[in-house]
Amino acid sequence: MRGKATGLAFIILLGVLIFTVVLSSGLGAVEIAPLQVLSILASQFGLNIGVPFTEQQEAVFIALRLPRVLMGLFIGAGLAVSGAAMQGLFRNPLADPGLLGISSGASFFVGLAIIANISFAGIWTLPIAAFTGSVLAIILIYSLAQHDRKTNIATMLLAGIAINALCEAGTGLFTYLSTDEQLRTITFWQMGSLGGASWSSLGSAAPLISLSVLGMPFLASALNALLLGESNARHLGVSVEKVKWVIVALIGLGVGAGVAVAGRIGFVGLVIPHVIRLFVGSNHRAVLPLSAIAGALLLLWADLISRTIVSPAELPIGILTSMIGGPFFLYLLLQAKKKGRL
Amino acid sequence: MKIIFALSIFISSPLFAATFTGVDGKKVVVSNPQRLVVINSSSVEIISALGKGEKIVGVDAGSQFPEEVTKKAQNLGHPYRPGAEGVISLKPDLVIANEENMPAATAEQIRSAKIQVLVLENSAKDGLEGLKRRVTLLGDVLEAKEKALELNKEIEADVAALQVEIKSLKKTPKIFFLYAHGPGTAFIYGQATGSHYLIEAVGGKNSADFTTGTKPLTAEAMVQASPDVIIMLGRGLKAVGGVEGALKLSGVSLTPAGKNKAILQVDDSIRWIGPRFPGFAKELLQEMKKTL
Numbered sequence: 001m002r003g004k005a006t007g008l009a010f011i012i013l014l015g016v017l018i019f020t021v022v023l024s025s026g027l028g029a030v031e032i033a034p035l036q037v038l039s040i041l042a043s044q045f046g047l048n049i050g051v052p053f054t055e056q057q058e059a060v061f062i063a064l065r066l067p068r069v070l071m072g073l074f075i076g077a078g079l080a081v082s083g084a085a086m087q088g089l090f091r092n093p094l095a096d097p098g099l100l101g102i103s104s105g106a107s108f109f110v111g112l113a114i115i116a117n118i119s120f121a122g123i124w125t126l127p128i129a130a131f132t133g134s135v136l137a138i139i140l141i142y143s144l145a146q147h148d149r150k151t152n153i154a155t156m157l158l159a160g161i162a163i164n165a166l167c168e169a170g171t172g173l174f175t176y177l178s179t180d181e182q183l184r185t186i187t188f189w190q191m192g193s194l195g196g197a198s199w200s201s202l203g204s205a206a207p208l209i210s211l212s213v214l215g216m217p218f219l220a221s222a223l224n225a226l227l228l229g230e231s232n233a234r235h236l237g238v239s240v241e242k243v244k245w246v247i248v249a250l251i252g253l254g255v256g257a258g259v260a261v262a263g264r265i266g267f268v269g270l271v272i273p274h275v276i277r278l279f280v281g282s283n284h285r286a287v288l289p290l291s292a293i294a295g296a297l298l299l300l301w302a303d304l305i306s307r308t309i310v311s312p313a314e315l316p317i318g319i320l321t322s323m324i325g326g327p328f329f330l331y332l333l334l335q336a337k338k339k340g341r342l
Numbered sequence: 343m344k345i346i347f348a349l350s351i352f353i354s355s356p357l358f359a360a361t362f363t364g365v366d367g368k369k370v371v372v373s374n375p376q377r378l379v380v381i382n383s384s385s386v387e388i389i390s391a392l393g394k395g396e397k398i399v400g401v402d403a404g405s406q407f408p409e410e411v412t413k414k415a416q417n418l419g420h421p422y423r424p425g426a427e428g429v430i431s432l433k434p435d436l437v438i439a440n441e442e443n444m445p446a447a448t449a450e451q452i453r454s455a456k457i458q459v460l461v462l463e464n465s466a467k468d469g470l471e472g473l474k475r476r477v478t479l480l481g482d483v484l485e486a487k488e489k490a491l492e493l494n495k496e497i498e499a500d501v502a503a504l505q506v507e508i509k510s511l512k513k514t515p516k517i518f519f520l521y522a523h524g525p526g527t528a529f530i531y532g533q534a535t536g537s538h539y540l541i542e543a544v545g546g547k548n549s550a551d552f553t554t555g556t557k558p559l560t561a562e563a564m565v566q567a568s569p570d571v572i573i574m575l576g577r578g579l580k581a582v583g584g585v586e587g588a589l590k591l592s593g594v595s596l597t598p599a600g601k602n603k604a605i606l607q608v609d610d611s612i613r614w615i616g617p618r619f620p621g622f623a624k625e626l627l628q629e630m631k632k633t634l
Binding site: 028029030031055056059060063064065122123176179180181184188193195196198307310311312313314 | 400403416417418419420422423424425426427428429430431432433442445446447448450451454455456529555556557558
């Protein structure tokens with residue numbers, strides 16, 4: 001039964017995702033009809049399919065819309081897969097990339113760069129700071145959890161919480177010390193946005209996130225084994241230490257690269273894996289790829305709404321992910337409770 | 343039809359094309375722009391004062407004056423984070439914004455759609471001198487040189503009149519701009535801010551000149567500044583519950599201003615220096631004279 005449900009969910013979600021990509025490529029402050037989207041795409045390869053479009057539509061679609069939609073796709077998938085893997089690793093349904101200090105490590109470094117007026121890399125300064133922060137946080141937490149060449153997951157969780165608190169305090173201090181202008185930059189970064197997406201930012205983030213999204217399913221059976229406890233996993237022939245390292249590294253890449261280019265986007269990593277598990281159970285072979293697709297879907301819809309609901313203005317996406325995801329998640333919880341599945 | 347078409351091409355031809363350099367160092371070629379997106383309340387006011395307000399098709403949510411211009415234009419949202427696509431969708435032939443209102447990445451995105459973006463100095467830069475520079479520049483850009491010259495002369499005349507009135511002040515009052523929307527959310531506005539220039543324009547001394555830019559306010563810093571007069575934005579004063587409410591803010595009652603209830607209201611847009619600035623200064627000076 002589970003297998004059938006998984007296959008069906010996969011096909012349905014993939015279909016909806018493709019539909020959403022096409023839909024959101026055409027919708028926005030600048031109107032571009034579906035046929036015009038095709039026409040613009042064809043013209044990039046020197047083909048003329050006879051549907052006219054303006055130079056402005058082409059510029060908006062190619063330079064802004066397309067990289068933005070693709071960015072939403074990658075970041076949503078990366079956040080959700082990382083969330084699913086983290087919940088598996090910690091055997092804790094409340095684990096999420098925010099918990100390990102990855103996002104707050106990034107925030108801390110972004111705040112530091114802003115307050116110290118560091119701008120060595122122009123518009124790339126903040127993304128580089130964010131990525132450095134997430135990677136440093138994860139390395140620090142991981143080394144703290146090392147004992148006798150083994151990693152203690154409970155220590156890692158607690159170290160993560162401590163680092164998280166420290167980084168948040170640091171960011172708070174920067175906020176306090178900041179001028180009006182710096183404060184605005186920090187605040188907007190914390191709310192997240194795909195509005196700054198460009199081909200170059202996509203090019204910097206997508207390969208790293210892809211490593212995470214495509215690599216994690218290879219660890220699905222190891223994650224399944226870990227659900228039975230570490231010693232049981234070892235008996236099943238899983239080289240637990242290596243696996244943990246790889247998972248943590250992939251989470252760092254998936255979340256860090258996304259946070260670097262779009263700021264903090266909450267909720268996706270925590271809730272998408274839960275929704276998927278409600279439908280297909282806890283087998284990571286199903287949960288990981290389905291989470292990727294569902295995460296991408298949530299972020300694409302949130303972004304679509306964020307840039308159309310108050311058009312020509314935009315809402316920050318972090319607000320939308322929670323506003324769309326929250327009620328939907330509560331609804332699913334209530335359904336599951338009614339059926340006695342919780 | 344053909345003649346009208348040919349004529350309109352002639353009018354919009356780059357006959358008057360001129361090149362300007364924004365503060366971001368980017369060159370902008372301007373030829374008789376007809377559709378303006380303006381992200382900055384001070385610039386919206388200047389352009390309207392130059393008689394070109396009807397060309398403004400989009401503004402930020404912070405631009406609320408003059409109403410006949412800002413109500414008609416599309417609202418592009420937060421003054422500091424305009425979305426590139428929203429701006430492009432209004433098909434402007436020129437986007438005007440201040441440095442703080444136009445992140446470099448957004449300007450780049452808008453330029454990728456072949457739309458000119460002119461980035462101006464921030465409105466608190468150099469006070470009234472900065473204002474006159476922006477008036478002159480916008481006058482050149484929008485081919486309203488005469489009007490710009492007139493406007494600058496008016497500004498100078500108003501300032502000169504203020505100077506005369508200031509002479510009759512018995513002392514140099516210490517003035518504190520209290521930026522607050524409620525208890526515990528107050529800020530200090532130090533040097534090189536709009537309020538600092540307003541205080542100078544009315545012959546006062548900014549009692550918060552120990553810092554540059556803005557900082558969160560503590561009660562002790564308020565007492566240490568010991569201002570004779572406190573000025574607050576209209577909406578800020580309303581939010582804290584009027585003068586009585588302001589007196590309850592930490593530290594305020596311990597200052598000379600608090601003891602004399604010398605808490606005055608100024609226009610909400612005072613932190614951005616625009617054409618109405620000398621007028622605001624005049625009003626404030628008159629109110630202040632009553633309390634001193």
